[in-house]
Amino acid sequence: MTTVGILGGGQLGRMLALAGVPLGIRCLAVDPATDAPAAAAAEVLTTPFDDPGALAELARRCDVVTIEVEHVPVEALGWLAERVPVRPSPEVVAVAQDRWAEKQLRSRVGIATAPFAAPDELEVGFSTGTIVKRRSGGFDGRGQVRLDPSATAEAVRAAAGQLAAPSVAEGVVAFDRELSVVAARGLDGAMAVYPLVENHHAEGILRQTLAPAPGTPAALEQAAADLIRLVADELGHVGVLCLELFQVDGALFANELAPRVHNSGHWTIEGASTSQFEQHLRAVCGLPLGDPSVRSPSAMVNLIGSEPAPGGVLALPGAHLHSYGKAARPNRKVGHVTVVGVDEAERDLRLTALRQVLADRAPATTVGGPDALDDVITEVPT
Amino acid sequence: MTTVGILGGGQLGRMLALAGVPLGIRCLAVDPATDAPAAAAAEVLTTPFDDPGALAELARRCDVVTIEVEHVPVEALGWLAERVPVRPSPEVVAVAQDRWAEKQLRSRVGIATAPFAAPDELEVGFSTGTIVKRRSGGFDGRGQVRLDPSATAEAVRAAAGQLAAPSVAEGVVAFDRELSVVAARGLDGAMAVYPLVENHHAEGILRQTLAPAPGTPAALEQAAADLIRLVADELGHVGVLCLELFQVDGALFANELAPRVHNSGHWTIEGASTSQFEQHLRAVCGLPLGDPSVRSPSAMVNLIGSEPAPGGVLALPGAHLHSYGKAARPNRKVGHVTVVGVDEAERDLRLTALRQVLADRAPATTVGGPDALDDVITEVPT
Numbered sequence: 001m002t003t004v005g006i007l008g009g010g011q012l013g014r015m016l017a018l019a020g021v022p023l024g025i026r027c028l029a030v031d032p033a034t035d036a037p038a039a040a041a042a043e044v045l046t047t048p049f050d051d052p053g054a055l056a057e058l059a060r061r062c063d064v065v066t067i068e069v070e071h072v073p074v075e076a077l078g079w080l081a082e083r084v085p086v087r088p089s090p091e092v093v094a095v096a097q098d099r100w101a102e103k104q105l106r107s108r109v110g111i112a113t114a115p116f117a118a119p120d121e122l123e124v125g126f127s128t129g130t131i132v133k134r135r136s137g138g139f140d141g142r143g144q145v146r147l148d149p150s151a152t153a154e155a156v157r158a159a160a161g162q163l164a165a166p167s168v169a170e171g172v173v174a175f176d177r178e179l180s181v182v183a184a185r186g187l188d189g190a191m192a193v194y195p196l197v198e199n200h201h202a203e204g205i206l207r208q209t210l211a212p213a214p215g216t217p218a219a220l221e222q223a224a225a226d227l228i229r230l231v232a233d234e235l236g237h238v239g240v241l242c243l244e245l246f247q248v249d250g251a252l253f254a255n256e257l258a259p260r261v262h263n264s265g266h267w268t269i270e271g272a273s274t275s276q277f278e279q280h281l282r283a284v285c286g287l288p289l290g291d292p293s294v295r296s297p298s299a300m301v302n303l304i305g306s307e308p309a310p311g312g313v314l315a316l317p318g319a320h321l322h323s324y325g326k327a328a329r330p331n332r333k334v335g336h337v338t339v340v341g342v343d344e345a346e347r348d349l350r351l352t353a354l355r356q357v358l359a360d361r362a363p364a365t366t367v368g369g370p371d372a373l374d375d376v377i378t379e380v381p382t
Numbered sequence: 383m384t385t386v387g388i389l390g391g392g393q394l395g396r397m398l399a400l401a402g403v404p405l406g407i408r409c410l411a412v413d414p415a416t417d418a419p420a421a422a423a424a425e426v427l428t429t430p431f432d433d434p435g436a437l438a439e440l441a442r443r444c445d446v447v448t449i450e451v452e453h454v455p456v457e458a459l460g461w462l463a464e465r466v467p468v469r470p471s472p473e474v475v476a477v478a479q480d481r482w483a484e485k486q487l488r489s490r491v492g493i494a495t496a497p498f499a500a501p502d503e504l505e506v507g508f509s510t511g512t513i514v515k516r517r518s519g520g521f522d523g524r525g526q527v528r529l530d531p532s533a534t535a536e537a538v539r540a541a542a543g544q545l546a547a548p549s550v551a552e553g554v555v556a557f558d559r560e561l562s563v564v565a566a567r568g569l570d571g572a573m574a575v576y577p578l579v580e581n582h583h584a585e586g587i588l589r590q591t592l593a594p595a596p597g598t599p600a601a602l603e604q605a606a607a608d609l610i611r612l613v614a615d616e617l618g619h620v621g622v623l624c625l626e627l628f629q630v631d632g633a634l635f636a637n638e639l640a641p642r643v644h645n646s647g648h649w650t651i652e653g654a655s656t657s658q659f660e661q662h663l664r665a666v667c668g669l670p671l672g673d674p675s676v677r678s679p680s681a682m683v684n685l686i687g688s689e690p691a692p693g694g695v696l697a698l699p700g701a702h703l704h705s706y707g708k709a710a711r712p713n714r715k716v717g718h719v720t721v722v723g724v725d726e727a728e729r730d731l732r733l734t735a736l737r738q739v740l741a742d743r744a745p746a747t748t749v750g751g752p753d754a755l756d757d758v759i760t761e762v763p764t
Contacts, residue, residue, distance in 0.1 A: 001707070014403070018400060018403055018404070018423070021396070021400055021422045021423060021705075021707075022400075022702070022703060022704040022705060023692060023696075023703055023705060024689070024692060024703075024705035024707065026422065040403045040408065040423065041400070041403060041422065041423045273699070273700065282696060287692060287693055287696050288693055288696050288697040290696065290699075291699040291700065295677065295678070296677070307406070310405060310406060310669060311669055311670055314405075314664060314669050314670050314672065315670040317655070317672075317673040318655065318673065320404070321404060321405055321406075322404040323403075323404060323405060323406035325383070325403075325406060
């Protein structure tokens with residue numbers, strides 16, 4: 001029996017733990033929340049991430065320690081890494097926590113990215129508009145301020161001051177669509193790359209993922225695979241990672257990096273031969289990576305705020321409900337539903353039926369789609 | 383949150399509990415074993431099935447109670463049924479516990495079955511050979527004695543005496559192959575029927591299931607669906623059930639009935655649109671049944687005795703490992719592997735590769751296949 005420690009016990013930890021059970025892998029999570037979703041299939045130590053007793057217990061009991069959120073104390077990971085393998089490494093997590101370091105990494109390996117600068121170095125805002133973001137800690141659209149094109153230097157500095165934390169100014173990218181690529185890198189450097197998926201956000205929160213991304217040329221698919229390989233190799237990453245991208249004409253711009261399983265990879269549970277959760281456990285445990293190929297065209301819809309009564313969703317052929325066991329709260333991700341079909345046409349019909357069920361049953365879960373898209377650059381950490 | 387009580391916390395309870403988590407269903411199992419596999423995803427009360435305190439706790443905390451093995455005290459189920467819905471009902475479980483009652487049921491609804499009689503009523507053994515079986519409690523080929531064709535009445539009675547329990551004498555059926563059909567019946571009487579599967583036994587233990595059963599004519603498929611519907615309706619069953627069958631020329635003979643999820647349905651986790659475990663929970667919770675259609679041709683191979691090192695299995699594309707977390711022991715089912723393919727040819731190639739890995743890695747898990755088939759009528763309770 002292998003024991004995997006996880007810093008974080010949210011829905012990602014829950015799905016990791018569920019994926020581990022059939023592999024003979026038990027998860028031991030640390031989470032300060034008293035109702036951590038992972039508790040359904042993992043042992044959870046309910047305490048702050050940096051509780052020395054909990055960390056000592058992880059070091060003593062686990063074969064390897066991983067994360068399900070990147071916003072965990074790097075010092076805690078560093079302490080653990082002296083005693084037990086930590087994958088991804090504290091250094092990788094530190095890069096992902098800091099937008100500045102992340103952008104430097106991308107520049108270093110030559111990945112196209114939105115123009116960026118320190119707010120107090122700008123003489124005028126970017127001509128396409130400026131978004132001032134906290135260097136760390138923001139998610140689901142929080143921790144950022146959007147400014148009109150060519151905002152004054154004073155406006156940029158005022159926005160940075162408003163965030164009351166180290167920040168970075170980015171130029172707005174007028175993208176055609178938002179994509180992401182999820183992949184796993186094994187202990188031996190092997191990579192398994194899932195296909196590009198198309199993401200729809202509203203109010204800064206991921207609402208829907210179409211997998212694979214419709215109408216994607218093979219060259220774009222290859223470009224995404226090359227990008228994520230570059231990043232993963234440069235980092236020496238071990239585990240699943242996700243790179244969020246903007247498509248602009250035929251090109252890809254990197255947006256956010258998440259060194260962990262990702263909301264835009266949830267479709268893989270039913271839609272791919274190996275789920276991202278099993279894949280991550282395989283990677284961090286030094287097991288062979290699984291086949292990332294698509295089993296069925298899929299659409300993943302997040303349940304935001306509250307869950308619908310399950311009967312309506314379960315009556316839909318091809319719909320798979322994933323409840324996170326979380327209390328209802330505005331803008332909270334409390335579950336997701338994946339619909340699969342034998343082809344895109346069937347998937348789309350089923351997705352339409354699902355939207356109808358969700359709209360009818362529980363207004364709080366109404367999903368945003370292309371029509372609900374706003375053009376704010378958003379962050380999607382889970 | 384719905385809570386489902388389960389009498390039994392073995393691998394079937396484990397897979398039920400895993401299927402429940404994404405549906406927002408928590409399982410509370412009772413099992414006397416201190417290392418119950420279900421504990422990975424369910425709360426387990428470690429105590430005998432008829433412990434009054436545990437039963438009271440089930441009655442108090444559960445929305446519905448079900449079983450994962452049929453060999454549980456019917457009295458305990460009866461006590462529960464006065465306090466909480468029990469599905470299947472104690473009466474259905476009682477029938478499934480008693481070969482005699484089960485055979486009478488099948489005769490009543492007009493299902494072809496092997497000839498049978500009370501051992502002391504036979505003047506001579508059946509011309510095709512006789513198997514004397516305990517009326518209840520036998521499984522995996524235990525609790526039965528096989529006799530040559532036309533054995534004397536004395537030999538039949540001696541065999542019955544040897545079993546030291548109420549027994550039934552059956553005529554051997556010279557079958558072409560062993561099949562089974564798994565279905566679910568909902569609270570509203572709706573049925574969802576999985577396709578016929580082909581089962582290979584050795585030493586009385588299920589070794590392998592091919593799903594769907596290769597080369598099955600539509601008429602045979604329909605006949606199996608009709609049979610299981612007849613039985614389920616007659617019983618007023620709620621939940622998943624399995625009917626084991628013999629194919630003899632183009633006809634089906636009923637063998638064993640199991641009013642629960644079944645080893646020959648494990649392939650549905652990856653191979654069908656809805657797994658038998660989710661299906662059972664949907665049924666007993668009064669939720670709509672899921673789509674039972676096949677996603678991929680599948681083969682399920684039981685891991686008997688001990689598990690292989692996971693790396694070999696996980697390196698095979700399309701192979702899905704299911705460890706039960708059980709200690710190694712001869713003839714014990716400790717896990718299974720399902721391989722899927724886009725078609726039967728790919729599935730068969732992958733199955734061959736899997737057999738090689740299992741044979742190479744861990745002799746204790748060598749699997750039986752068609753070449754290991756013996757023609758003993760066997761029982762496969764899990």
